[in-house]
Amino acid sequence: MAKVKFEHLFSPLQVGPMRVPNRICEPTNSINASMAPGTFDEHFVAHHAGKAWGGTGWIGSETWLLDSPFPPEAADEVGLPVGFASHYPIYEGPGFAETLAKFYAEVHRAGAVAVAQLTHLSAVWSPSEIPVIGAQDYTPHAVGEEEIEFFFNTYVKAATVAKNAGADGIEIHCAHETLCYCFLSPVTNRRTDRWGGGPQERIRFVVGVLERVRKTIGDKLALGIRMSGHEFRQGGYDLLQMREMLYYIGETGLINFVDIDVGHCWGAPSYVPSSYYGHAEFREAGKAARADLDPKIAVMFTGRINDPVVAEDLIKDGYCDLVGMARAGISDPEFANKAREGRLSEIRRCISCTRCIDEAAEPLTLPYKPRCSINPLVGNEVRWKQHYRPAESPKRVVVVGGGLAGCEAARVAAMRGHKVTLLEQGKRLGGQLLIAMKAPGRDDFEDQVYFEENELERLGVDVRLQTNADVAAIKALSPDAVVIWSRAGR
Ligand SMILES: Cc1cc2nc3c(=O)[nH]c(=O)nc-3n(C[C@H](O)[C@H](O)[C@H](O)COP(=O)(O)O)c2cc1C
Numbered sequence: 001m002a003k004v005k006f007e008h009l010f011s012p013l014q015v016g017p018m019r020v021p022n023r024i025c026e027p028t029n030s031i032n033a034s035m036a037p038g039t040f041d042e043h044f045v046a047h048h049a050g051k052a053w054g055g056t057g058w059i060g061s062e063t064w065l066l067d068s069p070f071p072p073e074a075a076d077e078v079g080l081p082v083g084f085a086s087h088y089p090i091y092e093g094p095g096f097a098e099t100l101a102k103f104y105a106e107v108h109r110a111g112a113v114a115v116a117q118l119t120h121l122s123a124v125w126s127p128s129e130i131p132v133i134g135a136q137d138y139t140p141h142a143v144g145e146e147e148i149e150f151f152f153n154t155y156v157k158a159a160t161v162a163k164n165a166g167a168d169g170i171e172i173h174c175a176h177e178t179l180c181y182c183f184l185s186p187v188t189n190r191r192t193d194r195w196g197g198g199p200q201e202r203i204r205f206v207v208g209v210l211e212r213v214r215k216t217i218g219d220k221l222a223l224g225i226r227m228s229g230h231e232f233r234q235g236g237y238d239l240l241q242m243r244e245m246l247y248y249i250g251e252t253g254l255i256n257f258v259d260i261d262v263g264h265c266w267g268a269p270s271y272v273p274s275s276y277y278g279h280a281e282f283r284e285a286g287k288a289a290r291a292d293l294d295p296k297i298a299v300m301f302t303g304r305i306n307d308p309v310v311a312e313d314l315i316k317d318g319y320c321d322l323v324g325m326a327r328a329g330i331s332d333p334e335f336a337n338k339a340r341e342g343r344l345s346e347i348r349r350c351i352s353c354t355r356c357i358d359e360a361a362e363p364l365t366l367p368y369k370p371r372c373s374i375n376p377l378v379g380n381e382v383r384w385k386q387h388y389r390p391a392e393s394p395k396r397v398v399v400v401g402g403g404l405a406g407c408e409a410a411r412v413a414a415m416r417g418h419k420v421t422l423l424e425q426g427k428r429l430g431g432q433l434l435i436a437m438k439a440p441g442r443d444d445f446e447d448q449v450y451f452e453e454n455e456l457e458r459l460g461v462d463v464r465l466q467t468n469a470d471v472a473a474i475k476a477l478s479p480d481a482v483v484i485w486s487r488a489g490r
Helices: 042-053 096-109 145-165 179-184 204-217 239-251 284-292 308-316 326-331 335-340 355-361 381-387 404-415 445-458 471-476
Strands: 013-015 018-020 024-026 113-119 169-174 222-228 257-261 298-302 322-324 396-400 419-423 462-464 481-484
Touching: 018 113, 042 096, 042 381, 096 113, 096 145, 113 145, 145 169, 145 204, 169 179, 169 204, 169 257, 179 204, 179 222, 204 222, 204 239, 222 239, 239 257, 239 284, 257 284, 257 322, 284 298, 308 322, 308 335, 326 335, 396 404, 404 419, 404 445, 404 481
Parallel strands: 024 322, 113 169, 169 222, 222 257, 257 298, 298 322, 396 419, 396 481, 419 462
Antiparallel strands: 013 018
16 A cells, blocks of 8 residues: 655744744643643653654643732632632743753754743633633633733743743744633623724734734744634634734734634633544634735644644645644654654544543642543653563563453553463453444544554454453463453552
8 A cells, every 4th residue: 555645744844933844733732741830840841742752843832821910809709720820920930941941952852843832811810801601600800001011021021931941932822711812802802992892903912912022032933823713602703803813913024823723611612622523623714814814924723633644634735834733642642753654553543532631621639640541651651761661571461351451551561572462352352442432423432442453463462352361261371471450459
């Protein structure tokens, strides 16, 4: 079979002053990879730089929540869980800049570029006193001129830290329920002063941020925004109005890229679309963003792209210049290298179960451990680095049960050079996934079954289906080790 070439996906792109080595981007995903909150510890580096080593060209890592001027009554009135708003400028704290510089240096060693996303969530402050969307039992305060200046300054301070640490680009978060987004949206921006009104007025806050950040970083760093392509809510902006706002922002000459996605934190569609949505279902938003922009401004499109073949087509067919693939890199940090090398059946595709975001968005117990339903490496990258090595003396290993855990145990043992036999009483590998994938909208779950089937075959695991793993059957294989899942051992 002819090898897929991915000519578009693996061609470099100049984004303002930043040369991106290929079109595959890790859009910012705050999965709380760091076990020491607020730092870029070895877990954080292993998770995010791991994707750079795996071939992803652009590393957006995790967002920076900027300092907020809390109203005096905030302590009683706000009561928001961790992560909704920040009044701790951790980027000004001790050690932050040093560890950040080390992280960026590793991203660069791996051949990728590092982009910092700067965020103000709008839980506490918003252009108008409109609750963000149903889920929050809280109405934000309307920002006054004084707070606006405060916010502008926080972007400047954070951008200075990112620049000094060696970032290649800065992204201003203007999507999801951020302060910038609330200024752009006619639903949340009802102001009648110069910060509200038509598209040219509603972009004024974002342009104000961009002007100050550009002044701070100069022309050596790329600057861009993340923007929602379509609000999908009553009274919200649509693709056409997004194009108009983006056109005016682009015309200022301040940005080098726009990262377009669709969706909300609390409503539907979600900005992390589940398997109930089609692959790249909202791709038209990318094309719409491209329509009126200066061609020098790169367009990234993000949203349920889990496959390099889909990603290649999106670029080839003019939907975007760069593809954002967040969960694709969580389920398989090496997917880009595998695609480049034509090892497509070795890619573990994200099944869009949304566990990663559901757990990351829960109130945090720290230290938090990020998780993926199908990639056990997530949250264990450092341990994996320490423990994963070829076996000194290969053993005969029997694995009992071909559910997901059994398949992974067999796969890793075989990768380490052991001779593995897997016994499964059913007709197919996959265990409970075989049931889950039959539910409507969960067809993608079968991808993980295919992945294990392909991998076990590639690695020469002796898979015996419809085989009862009784004592006699196991003894007959004379194993040196038996891997068996036991409820008691949990
Ligand atoms: C765990 C997790 C955390 C995320 N955190 C952020 C964030 O901090 N800022 C942001 O703009 N997007 C965030 N996202 C959204 C992703 O950047 C991306 O838009 C979304 O996952 C859809 O892309 P995908 O289908 O490639 O995963 C997050 C996504 C996930 C899965």
